[in-house]
Amino acid sequence: MTAAGTVLSRLGRRVENLRRREDQLALVLSLLIGALVGLVVVAFILLTGRIAAQMYPPGGSGWRRVVVPTLGALVTGYLLYRYFPLARGSGIPQTKAALFIQDGRISFRTVLGKFFCCSASLASGIALGREGPAVQIGAGLASVIARRLRMSRDQVKALVPVGCAAALAAAFNTPIAAVLFSLEEIMGDLHAPILGSVVLSSATAWMVLHLVLGDEPLFHVSAYHLVNPLEFVAYAVLGVVGGLGSVAFVKLLLGLRQWFLDQPARTQWIQPVAGGLTVGLMGYFLPEILGVGYAQVERALAGDMLLRTVALLAILKIVATAVCYASGNAGGIFGPSLFIGAMMGASVGSVAHLLFPDSTAGPGAYALVGMGTAFAGIVRTPLTSVFMIFEVTRDYTIIVPLMISNLIAFFISQRLQHQPIYEALARQDGVYLPTDEHRLQRARLRVTTAMRPAADAMLLSGATVADALQRSPLGTVDAWPVVDGSELQGMVERRELEHALAAGRGDQLLTVLLRERPSRQRTDSIALPHVHPDHSLTLALERMGTLGHTVLPVVSRSNIRHLLGVVTLEDVLAAYGVDRDRRVANGD
């Protein structure tokens, strides 16, 4: 072998070693993904903004505002239909589907399609948002990089939320909310073990954003505060209005989308034109409805819009966004939710200020709270929405009314619209994502719900082998806990007893039988198979499978020798709703 070959081989081995240390590699990748995604999202924002300014400049003619979104929808509709079918819509349900169903696999083609189609779509004035697509772009880039590095399936999946957080941190300038959103919405688990990577990528993307665009928040918001404690009532009313508005928006969007989905498949490429034309016609009379609309949100936050304007904008934006999204345009509902919320908030605030000018803050404060309220009602991530507004305003004083309003909207939305929007959208596409209900049920099913009292199943250490076999409580199980007083001495298996009986040791005491075992099995508490009452039934099942037992002792966490009860395979199945007897009776 040549010297160069040796060096290459050595280098190859070193790289291979590095590649195998996936945890460390994931941290390095979190930084790189954060930087890359941050830069891509900044380019996405700048491109969209610049092109939009050219497409429908302020003060431009009315016909232009009708033609540009219609043409934009036509062109992007065809591209999405022909080349990038996975780049339709928001990007968040698609990302979740990729994460939970396709092992985190998102193609580079989808990333490209999302970037260019969304840029064109949003720049032409389609009333959708850029944050959802940014999330899919970020997740897609993370997935592409991880797969190119031949990382394991689990690591690819773990890096997808890392890309999401980076994208959201850069798109919305809210690094903490981005982390929470990735965990709360994308992963559906705030305690996910990828927290470190998600935080790293979010912080990196945020730094990149600041490096390129400077230290300017997305919205400039005045320092609002509670004028009078009675204002909480007005904020509660805002919560109700926000909740009802959110439900109306979600139901309209889902209904319209189902209608579009029911149309012949060959019309799919032209369907987005319906959205473009709708928003164009609205924009002819009210240009503020076009595009993402953050300039209008800022004006509402400054309390500088008339009551009738904000009320009209709230209603029209609900319709425009619902039609644009349902007809298959590329773009998200994250931004429109904030727009709708700001306008609803400003409307409620204007009325409150009109009625009680001395006891209420200006409409701007309500617009701010309204943003969080609509977000909590539509997207159903209350924690993210609170932190997001906190980060946008960088002001703590508005947080308490915000929390009250958010929770009311969240509660109303939950009651009146059973499925959260991203889950419902995925279901319309035939994708069944893990639901909150499923997660809650999983959390609810614990050993304590299925265990039975110890007295029903235990054997006394003073009993003989023959007695034990004859008694054999809970006949269907294959092992029993043996107790001395209240102390668990160990588990004795049926075949162990049968062996002892066959060997003529039927009179032997169980305590002697257990003592004859190898010392480790007797003394090591870890070796003693068990579960605790707060363990999940899934874990109990896993342990039963590993040990080959159909029963496990349930012991106290403070004293592993203190037997609290037993849990059997039959109990676990019954807790999951599997009725064994009936199955047997049916001959299944």
Place this chain on the structure above:
Amino acid sequence: MATDAVSRSGSLAASAGAFVGTFALVLAAIAALFAIDTVLARADRAASRAEGRRLFSEGMRLQAEGDMREALDRLRSAVAAERPNPVYQRGLAAALLAAGRPRDAQTLMAERLQRDPTDAEASLIMARALAREGRTRQAIGLYHRAIFGEWGDGERARRVGARFELLDLLAADHDQEQLLAELLPLQSEAPDDPATRKRIAHLFLAAGSPGRAGAMFRDLVRQDHRDADSYAGLGEAELQQGNYRAARRALTAGLALRPRDERIAARLALVDRVLALDPTQRGIGTSVQYGRSLVLLALTLTAVDSCVGAGRAPPHPALLDSAKASLARPLARGASLDGAVDAQIGLAVRVWQSRPHGCPTPEFARPAELLMGRLPTRIAPYILVCEE
């Protein structure tokens, strides 16, 4: 075996190459995107700046034309287009103030001052907004921040302008003590032109320092014998110091220069009434003094009665009865006229001082009011003796 090793090392190298290549690709993409983003951001900022400039000038034009609604819209858009630009922020705040929205102007300037606490112009707008809302104490603090802040071009003149605004506020608030404290440093800071000195002299009058005002007006009159305003100011300063004859001379000179000036004429008429009422004037006989002291007492009594008649409780009924009795009682034969004059003046002073707080002075009693401002010091020893 050697072939296997070579093939294995080759595959390892290829795998490592792909791994390193991906990293290199990502790093190259980061570098390229950073460059693209920087160019895009620069272009975006340039476009925003140009848009901001256009909107700001349009907003200022609309404001000058009186179309405040459209002006505010443009100015707000200008601020949104180039947020860190303090000129746009201050322009918008000033427009908001002019549109009668001091609270919004304050909010905007509070943000600006948070970013740059030394921005004198922002402090000044904030001070004006606070003053407009009647929050004088806070406004004074902001005026001070403006006076000692960073002004940039034309610093001295703008600083003096801010101090004058503060002085006007203090004068309107009748805070004579602070007004005087602010005025003293202004004497050395302000430009030495007659208009500014005249303004300062008037402010000294408002600050209750007629001596300083008189000295300044005298200087001004010396420099320009044909300045009616300075004569009027000097007359006022002399009047406040109780130099009625000197006040009359100055006001007469002023009226001669501007015969149709009703304000000077009114002040001269008042001085004449005071001169005709003053019982302590030199060069008049004792009987005239006595007569004037009776008129003075009668005037003060009537003024107090009018106040009581307006719903206020009589201050000291016994004192009023005693004064009325003194007016009704003829002078006892053989009594000292000098003593009677002093007694009447003393009684008039006590009646005047016993007026309920906040009692307005009727027009007819103005000369009495002016006299009462200085009589207590002249006759204080007598009053003390009486009270003992």
